[in-house]
Amino acid sequence: xxxxxxxxxxxxxxxxxxxxxxxxxxxxxxxxxxxxxxxxxxxxxxxxxxxxxxxxxxxxxxxxxxxxxxxxxxxxxxxx
Amino acid sequence: xxxxxxxxxxxxxxxxxxxxxxxxxxxxxxxxxxxxxxxxxxxxxxxxxxxxxxxxxxxxxxxxxxxxxxxxxxxxxxxxxxxxxxxxxxxxxxxxxxxxxxxxxxxxxxxxxxxxxxxxxxxxxxxxxxxxxxxxxxxxxxxxxxxxxxxxxxxxxxxxxxxxxxxxxxxxxxxxxxxxxxxxxxxxxxxxxxxxxxxxxxxxxxxxxxxxxxxxxxxxxxxxxxxxxxxxxxxxxxxxxxxxxxxxxxxxxxxxxxxxxxxxxxxxxxxxxxxxxxxxxxxxxxxxxxxxxxxxxxxxxxxxxxxxxxxxxxxxxxxxxxxxxxxxxxxxxxxxxxxxxxxxxxxxxxxxxxxxxxxxxxxxxxxxxxxxxxxxxxxxxxxxxxxxxxxxxxxxxxxxxxxxxxxxxxxxxxxxxxxxxxxxxxxxxxxxxxxxxxxxxxxxxxxxxxxxxxxxxxxxxxxxxxxxxxxxxxxxxxxxxxxxxxxxxxxxxxxxxxxxxxxxxxxxxxxxxxxxx
Numbered sequence: 001x002x003x004x005x006x007x008x009x010x011x012x013x014x015x016x017x018x019x020x021x022x023x024x025x026x027x028x029x030x031x032x033x034x035x036x037x038x039x040x041x042x043x044x045x046x047x048x049x050x051x052x053x054x055x056x057x058x059x060x061x062x063x064x065x066x067x068x069x070x071x072x073x074x075x076x077x078x079x080x
Numbered sequence: 081x082x083x084x085x086x087x088x089x090x091x092x093x094x095x096x097x098x099x100x101x102x103x104x105x106x107x108x109x110x111x112x113x114x115x116x117x118x119x120x121x122x123x124x125x126x127x128x129x130x131x132x133x134x135x136x137x138x139x140x141x142x143x144x145x146x147x148x149x150x151x152x153x154x155x156x157x158x159x160x161x162x163x164x165x166x167x168x169x170x171x172x173x174x175x176x177x178x179x180x181x182x183x184x185x186x187x188x189x190x191x192x193x194x195x196x197x198x199x200x201x202x203x204x205x206x207x208x209x210x211x212x213x214x215x216x217x218x219x220x221x222x223x224x225x226x227x228x229x230x231x232x233x234x235x236x237x238x239x240x241x242x243x244x245x246x247x248x249x250x251x252x253x254x255x256x257x258x259x260x261x262x263x264x265x266x267x268x269x270x271x272x273x274x275x276x277x278x279x280x281x282x283x284x285x286x287x288x289x290x291x292x293x294x295x296x297x298x299x300x301x302x303x304x305x306x307x308x309x310x311x312x313x314x315x316x317x318x319x320x321x322x323x324x325x326x327x328x329x330x331x332x333x334x335x336x337x338x339x340x341x342x343x344x345x346x347x348x349x350x351x352x353x354x355x356x357x358x359x360x361x362x363x364x365x366x367x368x369x370x371x372x373x374x375x376x377x378x379x380x381x382x383x384x385x386x387x388x389x390x391x392x393x394x395x396x397x398x399x400x401x402x403x404x405x406x407x408x409x410x411x412x413x414x415x416x417x418x419x420x421x422x423x424x425x426x427x428x429x430x431x432x433x434x435x436x437x438x439x440x441x442x443x444x445x446x447x448x449x450x451x452x453x454x455x456x457x458x459x460x461x462x463x464x465x466x467x468x469x470x471x472x473x474x475x476x477x478x479x480x481x482x483x484x485x486x487x488x489x490x491x492x493x494x495x496x497x498x499x500x501x502x503x504x505x506x507x508x509x510x511x512x513x514x515x516x517x518x519x520x521x522x523x524x525x526x527x528x529x530x531x532x533x534x535x536x537x538x539x540x541x542x543x544x545x546x547x548x549x550x551x552x553x554x555x556x557x558x559x560x561x562x563x564x565x566x567x568x569x570x571x572x573x574x575x576x577x578x579x580x581x582x583x584x585x586x587x588x589x590x591x592x593x594x595x596x597x
Contacts, residue, residue, distance in 0.1 A: 010224070012223035015223070019368070028379060032383060042369070046368060046369050049365050060253075060254045061254070062257075070276075071276055074255070074285075
């Protein structure tokens with residue numbers, strides 16, 4: 001298991017970790033205490049994944065450039 | 081006569097000779113157009129023996145004469161042909177003798193698609209040689225990027241296609257960096273946008289994207305040319321942020337495609353590469369959660385079942401002891417009786433054994449044995465003498481049968497028989513001897529009769545020459561000396577004269593001749 005706290009994981013990290021947890025539980029050779037711990041971790045990972053998916057709100061902005069072509073800000077883009 | 085001529089406008093302007101004005105034009109043209117690049121199509125091309133090449137450069141409205149001097153023509157990498165699109169470099173001169181002007185070409189290069197492609201290939205090779213396109217440089221795309229930077233034109237179908245597809249699959253934060261996607265501003269702006277996105281800091285007011293898409297719709301190779309420019313290729317190769325290129329249609333390949341981490345055939349495909357499908361991920365998540373619940377539930381269920389099974393199989397403590405304690409009781413009860421019975425059995429046995437050991441019994445055994453011994457010893461002497469007598473009588477019997485008389489009778493008979501047989505043998509031998517002697521003398525008589533000596537007695541003679549019998553007058557005449565045998569003796573003669581065959585004595589027949597009989 002990685003050392004990264006679940007709440008800081010990227011979606012992909014959480015996803016891989018969740019697959020790992022499910023695999024371990026399904027093999028059925030984990031002691032009961034461990035399986036309870038794994039269950040809790042699985043729930044946490046799933047929540048993390050859901051958060052990452054649900055925060056996926058579309059937000060489109062265009063960068064505005066100054067006279068030198070350097071980005072100076074963004075403007076919302078609508079209607080595309 | 082008027083003193084004042086009617087003023088003729090321009091009459092006081094200097095007059096040029098033709099040569100003067102031609103010279104002036106020549107100076108003006110050659111001064112102004114000493115070095116020009118002209119793009120056009122080659123018209124008629126003629127190559128006279130002189131080695132100079134005369135040709136026409138034209139476009140849809142104008143034609144211009146041109147010449148390539150012999151020395152320049154020899155250096156050209158591509159020889160001019162009618163219809164070829166070229167860029168010619170040279171100077172314009174006039175030809176006053178014919179009121180003409182022409183382009184003296186110093187350099188001629190093909191223009192158009194083929195030329196562009198050749199240039200593109202050269203550039204691609206150079207950049208590849210630098211390692212900018214190496215597979216090892218390619219980075220994997222993030223599975224689910226938080227912010228996607230799109231570099232394209234803010235108007236047009238491309239950005240709309242990308243946003244639509246992203247919305248369908250998994251809505252993301254998108255930062256659009258507007259650029260010109262064709263023309264001379266294209267390359268520097270795209271290069272700057274790539275570098276600019278890389279320069280942003282993550283999580284700032286303008287969050288740094290974790291994926292870039294450089295996109296443009298289809299167009300001619302000239303339209304897409306900006307994406308072949310070295311600045312764009314280098315910026316794409318240098319980008320730390322993974323970059324998808326989606327320039328033109330599927331069949332168009334620009335150099336940025338070689339330098340990008342992934343090449344998408346269309347802008348829509350780029351959006352598909354960029355993000356997974358959110359719904360699929362959500363249902364996958366549900367599936368995983370289900371599997372966890374199932375696995376844990378199953379684990380608890382299995383353990384409970386096993387616990388019950390094991391508990392059932394576990395015997396009560398009393399039952400573990402009951403059996404053995406009962407067996408202990410049983411054996412404990414039987415122990416004293418068994419002890420007593422054992423002692424009694426041994427006592428009985430002992431008394432049996434001691435009973436046999438009493439004195440009377442022993443004496444009875446002794447007397448019996450002694451009596452049997454005496455019986456045997458009494459029988460011993462008569463048995464021995466009886467054996468001797470038997471053997472002696474059989475010896476006497478055999479001795480009686482052994483006598484000399486029968487042998488002597490046999491001897492006499494055989495002697496008489498021998499005498500008889502030897503007498504017969506002598507008689508037979510004498511008779512046989514006589515018979516053979518008679519036969520021998522008769523044979524000898526016959527021999528005498530048959531020999532040639534008897535013939536000699538009747539008047540014949542044998543003539544020999546050195547031991548060899550002479551049978552012909554011919555061989556006799558050759559001999560030096562002849563030996564003539566008569567019945568009583570031999571005479572030697574020499575045939576002194578030529579023998580007369582008539583007078584020759586008749587040759588005796590050879591002695592062995594058989595028909596004298």
